[in-house]
């Protein structure tokens with residue numbers, strides 16, 4: 674149980690982040706949301722959490738591409754929740770293009786949000802975790818934190834960087850009650866990922882089943898989506914009892930992708 678624990682989940686207005694926030698709240702944690710979205714979508718996300726938390730969570734609108742906003746988000750969370758015991762660095766964006774044409778501004782944005790925000794957030798929460806002698810930093814990396822794919826240079830570089838940062842943080846803080854781990858999912862069923870199936874089917878002139886199996890999940894031997902719930906369960910596990918020795922790991926949740 675996470676009763677008495679507090680958690681900030683970045684990028685939790687949709688997808689994986691919202692799923693993690695919901696499960697941590699269900700387990701008893703007080704959570705704070707962050708991320709972009711239309712006011713009605715953010716309101717819906719808050720209601721979704723309130724169902725299990727008993728009250729609406731606070732939402733921080735911090736833009737994580739800006740280091741000062743990452744730091745302000747942590748200060749905001751400490752004010753609202755009293756502490757940050759669990760930080761889930763989940764916010765992330767994607768852009769695809771061959772290296773030779775990759776736009777510099779897309780590179781900068783992906784590195785800022787997917788990599789640098791993890792550093793700034795981690796740095797900001799560590800003193801408080803140290804003072805309380807307990808902390809969990811969970812970085813949502815990707816199978817692309819461990820292996821590459823074409824046209825994803827910034828994303829793959831950022832996610833490999835996140836896995837590296839996870840190791841260094843874990844080593845430095847190994848004697849403090851603070852752990853730092855990465856989760857490396859393959860393709861996860863989220864609204865944004867699902868629309869790609871239809872797009873591929875149209876482009877290739879194949880059925881949606883074939884688009885999913887042979888194109889989108891070409892590298893995922895399980896030939897099925899990873900579910901948001903599976904990622905959330907692993908994050909919850911990392912916060913649970915008897916997990917003090919689990920640190921510095923990059924755990925795959927990818928249907929066999931990086932094993933093949």
Ligand code: NAD
Pocket residue numbers: 683684685686687688689690707708709710735736737738763764765766786813814815816857858859860861862863865866
């Ligand atoms: P998503 O687009 O549904 O959610 C991303 C979240 O990040 C949203 O809440 C969005 O508002 C927020 N966000 C984006 N830019 C932000 C910024 N500058 N500041 C603050 N918040 C910002 O995506 P998702 O699929 O749920 O992905 C979540 C994480 O999981 C990402 O780090 C992604 O790389 C990783 N991941 C996703 C998959 C997948 O197949 N969906 C696979 C592996 C890893």
